Amino acid sequence: MCRMTGNRAWRLDAHPRGEDFASALTLIDLPEPVPAPGQVTITADYLSLDAGTRMWMTPRTDSYQPPIPLGSIVPGQVLGRVIASQADGFAPGDLVRAFGQWADISCVDAATSGLVKLDESVADPLLHLGPLGMNGWTALVGIEEVGRTQPGDTVLVSAAAGATGMLAAQIARILGARAIGIAGGARKCVFLTEDLGLDAAIDHRTPDVAAAVAAAAPGGVNVYFENVGGALLDAVLPNMAHYGRIALCGLVANYAEVQPGPARFDQVLARRLQITGFFSPDFAHRGPELTARLRTWVDKGQLTMPFAVTDGLDNLLTAYAGLFEGTNIGKTVVRVR
Amino acid sequence: MCRMTGNRAWRLDAHPRGEDFASALTLIDLPEPVPAPGQVTITADYLSLDAGTRMWMTPRTDSYQPPIPLGSIVPGQVLGRVIASQADGFAPGDLVRAFGQWADISCVDAATSGLVKLDESVADPLLHLGPLGMNGWTALVGIEEVGRTQPGDTVLVSAAAGATGMLAAQIARILGARAIGIAGGARKCVFLTEDLGLDAAIDHRTPDVAAAVAAAAPGGVNVYFENVGGALLDAVLPNMAHYGRIALCGLVANYAEVQPGPARFDQVLARRLQITGFFSPDFAHRGPELTARLRTWVDKGQLTMPFAVTDGLDNLLTAYAGLFEGTNIGKTVVRVR
Known part of the structure; x- marks a missing residue:
């Protein structure tokens, strides 16, 4: 001690x-x-x-x-x-x-x-507390390994104006995917499209989030990087593409009190989805390798925060x-x- | 026509x-x-x-x-x-x-x-309508590929007295895992342990299914072959081992009417679980290969129904x-x- x-x-x-x-x-x-x-x-x-x-x-x-x-x-x-x-x-x-x-x-x-x-x-x-630390590792592992993002995929990111989310969305674009961010309020949405250059942004305060996701991802969402859970997850589940992957690294909606589970859980079967929970302590030992890759993008100005x-x-x-x-x-x- | x-x-x-x-x-x-x-x-x-x-x-x-x-x-x-x-x-x-x-x-x-x-x-x-058909394919793909069952794993199977479930449980044992079946009523549970030789059976009518799963799988469930959903899934989620896999090929509890989602969905994050929806039409083209493997086990008497x-x-x-x-x-x- x-x-x-x-x-x-x-x-x-x-x-x-x-x-x-x-x-x-x-x-x-x-x-x-x-x-x-x-x-x-x-x-x-x-x-x-x-x-x-x-x-x-x-x-x-x-x-x-x-x-x-x-x-x-x-x-x-x-x-x-x-x-x-x-x-x-x-x-x-x-x-x-x-x-x-x-x-x-x-x-x-x-x-x-x-x-x-x-x-x-x-x-x-x-x-070192952002793109070159745990947020960066979580974003990279979530998008690339858990989500298995492929070029041309449509990747949706919740809490996309938050630390991990905005890195995940930018990494999705770096890997050749189309990236859509979800955030609260017009100011954040403008930031996502104008400052980060994401392909689209959705305000989660909009009355019908599911319809907004459907409009932004007409071919369905291949990878959903999920931080939030709750009602947001229910809005996304029916808009997942078949064989879509959900990389679950947070359930912010759940932290203060336990929320009901996803009402549209049936979609996991109907669309043959894969939901994988993961978090950074499990790959902290890979920090040097992950940081080195992230730094190349930071140095080129492709990854900002x-x-x-x-x-x-x-x-x-x-x-x-x-x-x-x-x-x-x-x-x-x-x-x- | x-x-x-x-x-x-x-x-x-x-x-x-x-x-x-x-x-x-x-x-x-x-x-x-x-x-x-x-x-x-x-x-x-x-x-x-x-x-x-x-x-x-x-x-x-x-x-x-x-x-x-x-x-x-x-x-x-x-x-x-x-x-x-x-x-x-x-x-x-x-x-x-x-x-x-x-x-x-x-x-x-x-x-x-x-x-x-x-x-x-x-x-x-x-x-040809059982172990050498769709039920057999679903059981084999679910246990081996979706569930990534390893020798020594504890595998839990719901609806284990049903066609797909009993094949899944037997295949888990063939692959070197410990297999626990869930079924309704004493007659089916006796069948699972006596006739099929499973390691344990749980009656889903027991008052506390979660406690029964915890007792039968003290080290946690590595692979859950899930046909049912609803309250049963909620009983299993907190008993999954870390990094456990849930192979979801049916939601019988959900077919007549939509059920609430899993209340213990938080466990997917807490235990870093992976839930994967899958079903047989997706691998029907692999029928000959899958059937050939299943037949070797049927012919040896290891896979019965x-x-x-x-x-x-x-x-x-x-x-x-x-x-x-x-x-x-x-x-x-x-x-x-």
């Missing part, structure tokens, strides 16, 4: 209900941690805010990760520099990324936290609420210092 | 509600058909009764086959002998199988009806009701002559 000597951190005190995080989390003062053997301490430049964390705040059986114990610091991915190291290969000042905590200073086990030294030649270090940056650890909850309110475009992060 | 000269056939006059077929179907007299060029007529020895036909009696959008038009003869697989042929390669007296009609005499297009001459060296011609035979075309509706009442073990057929 790390010893502590001075630090602020977000503690989970209760199980949040719906999107009310403010009453469940408290910013507390802690001693600054000191690493034990095998550990490093990291002073955070940026914290990555991810929708999945919401799921782990609520005790649920059978989630893919145990719930966060009440009274503990919320875990999350951190980008920053090593303060002190008792782990081989890491030295003070190294730019690193790891699963740490929502805190000024994270203390992590080198072996189990996904701790990696980052390539300082990347123009903007924030890219805006960051929604909120300043200050004390403003984290406002930033996190923005993720669920759907106001953010791109990756939501907190700049800690 | 065939010209007709003498025949009885089951006509669909209304859309059946639930399991009341009797009021929706009428046995009518028709002229005996005469084949047009490219056609053959077949006098039926046996008709295969299949659950899917029920689905096509009710108009549904987005089924995998258009509904049966009212006023037309119910389509179905027939085993019998050619009466007259205007198609190359078929001669009067040939033992054949085809998608014909629920009738004494079927008239079929050789090119589009799956018409095949059958191997007369098979001891019991009925086997009882037939629930009802005599007389006029008793067809009673036999068909038995399929849904769950009283039959094995393949349900009608002996026409």
Whole structure:
């Protein structure tokens, strides 16, 4: 265990209900941690805010990760520099990324936290929390391997103005597919077609999403990159092409409370669909290989992502609420210092 | 079109509600058909009764086959002998199988009806409607290719006392897996363990099916061969092993009326499951290859199946009701002559 000597951190005190995080989390003062053997301490430049964390705040059986114990610091991915190291290969000042905590200073086990030294030649270090990190890996594996996207396919992406979704949609285009993004509101839809160059965008607030999908994908959807679930999945299922693939990497609609299952599940049989659940911890060990491929596209300007940056650890909850309110475009992060 | 000269056939006059077929179907007299060029007529020895036909009696959008038009003869697989042929390669007296009609005499297009001459060296011609036909193909493809069953896997099969299910469970064992069957009632469960030699059987009428699955598969279910859907799928989803595969070839619970989707759909993400819809028309062209493999197991006595035979075309509706009442073990057929 790390010893502590001075630090602020977000503690989970209760199980949040719906999107009310403010009453469940408290910013507390802690001693600054000191690493034990095998550990490093990291002073955070940026914290990555991810929708999945919401799921782990609520005790649920059978989630893919145990719930966060009440009274503990919320875990999350951190980008920053090593303060002190008792782990081989890491030295003070190294730019690193790891699963740490929502805190000024994270203390992590080198072996189990996904701790990696980052390539300082990347123009903007924030890219390591976006296209060159977990969002990028999830997008690439989902589109290419899980979805088996082929040139000419029609690929539909939900939450396409979000971090993983917008990478997935761009990768679909890079691989020669036609890409359609789903997002909430006209501003995001304009971003998808104008800024990202997607072939079409669908506002999920439109009264008949199924009809909009049918109009945008008259030949059916070959690959659906799905982050959301709930009513959106039901709108897409009858618009899948036969033998279509659904790459399921999130169920945001399901995180605050369990939703009913897809009413149009019959379509999985009728259209001989394949639905595959997947998520990034399963391919984190392939990070270097995946990052190298993603970087070639980033360097050519084919893969871009805006960051929604909120300043200050004390403003984290406002930033996190923005993720669920759907106001953010791109990756939501907190700049800690 | 065939010209007709003498025949009885089951006509669909209304859309059946639930399991009341009797009021929706009428046995009518028709002229005996005469084949047009490219056609053959077949006098039926046996008709295969299949659950899917029920689905096509009710108009549904987005089924995998258009509904049966009212006023037309119910389509179905027939085993019998050619009466007259205007198609190359078929001669009067040939033992054949085809998608014909629920009738004494079927008239079929050789090119589009799956018409095949059958191997007369098979001891019991009925086997061509079971392990050596569509049920066998579906079971083999589902267990081996869709489910990617590995030696040592735990394979769970729903409707395991039914035609396709019992073949799937036996093939799982042949491929080195542990096989658990789900069926309705003690008699069927005894059949599964005593007669078929499955490793365990679960009565779906037990009050807590999920607990029974958990007890029978303490390490989780690697492959679920699913025919049923509805509440049964919900009982299985939280008992799937991580990276488990669900081979979905039927949704019997869904045929009479659309059921709610799986409430535990969240498990697809949590356990990184893969659900794949598939059905036999997609691999009918592989019939010879699949049949050859199945026959080696049939000839060794490793793959067996009882037939629930009802005599007389006029008793067809009673036999068909038995399929849904769950009283039959094995393949349900009608002996026409």
